[in-house]
Amino acid sequence: MNEPEKETRPATGPTAYVPRKITGPVLMGVVPGQPLAVAHRAAELAYSLNVKLICAYVDVTTYLAEEPDGRVEALPIDPDGIDDDIEGISASIKERLQEALDGTGIRWSFVTRAGDPARALGRLADSADASVIVVGTRERGLGARFEELLVGSVAVHLTHRQHRPVLVVPLTPHARHHRQESH
Template identity: 55%
Template sequence: MPDAQPTPYRPRRLDGPVLVGVTPGQSLAVLHRAADLAHTLAVPLVCAFADPAAFSEREADGRREAVAIDPDGVDDDAASIRADLYRGLTSELAVTGLTWTFVALAGEPAAALGGHAEEIDASVIVVGSRERARLEEVIGGSVALRLSHRQARPVVVVPLGHHVGHHRGRGER
């Protein structure tokens, strides 16, 4: 039997959404770069907040809902955080013309984002770096690092330490 010839590589169009991890107080640079990618690829933008103090519960209609681990604890705070994030995203994305959604995820952020990216067949995941690493990141690694080691889809890390604003258009110096 003759050796089979390998099938030549053929590029495919990235048509899954851009998934961006959002957190309270995060630099808008992360959202802007994710929006730029979604616009360039002509795909929807999915903004996801992963709450490590919640767990995921599947609703009867198939949707996943983030439920607080301690229902008597900070559930109102979690709802307030999600509402504030949604309002901020709405304000920032209103004039972009992008199709976008917001989703609240539960659990460790890298695992939650990676799992959701798989569910929605995201083309890419966008996250921000930290200007200063917290102790748990030094010990356990950053969300970006954990994401890049746990899956095959591309992860774009937006550097925040040197961000000075939106990039200039072509031809501008």
């Protein structure tokens, strides 16, 4: 027995919600050594929405400074500190993403920003009119716990500082969640 089709009518009134097509890019925050699971989920989302994927690495060892001529330049927080190869780190991340994303048909780009990751990703999301921000959870371990204690969770800061949805991709789940393969 067939059910009669329900007639769909546009909503009316002052509280009528009309969904709109998502057209803004997916913005993904990346860090050195991050598992590709984050890139894969962000790529799947961008592919499903048929939008561009912007991959952004934020260098926390630099900050943005405005020069007298109006230019904004990234400067090291500690000029006498360890001379990290930021260009090398960025190039390495981009190369890894190229291996993972080239040939998938997804339109993507890679950018490097400076400063606080949550603020930099929020500013980039605003300027690109991103529809969603994708980040990964931190790896487990004492170093990650100490870093989170000092700078906090990027995902938490993002959710409190801007209006876009934030997708957090879990990394390294507890061992009890892994299924053992039977042979």
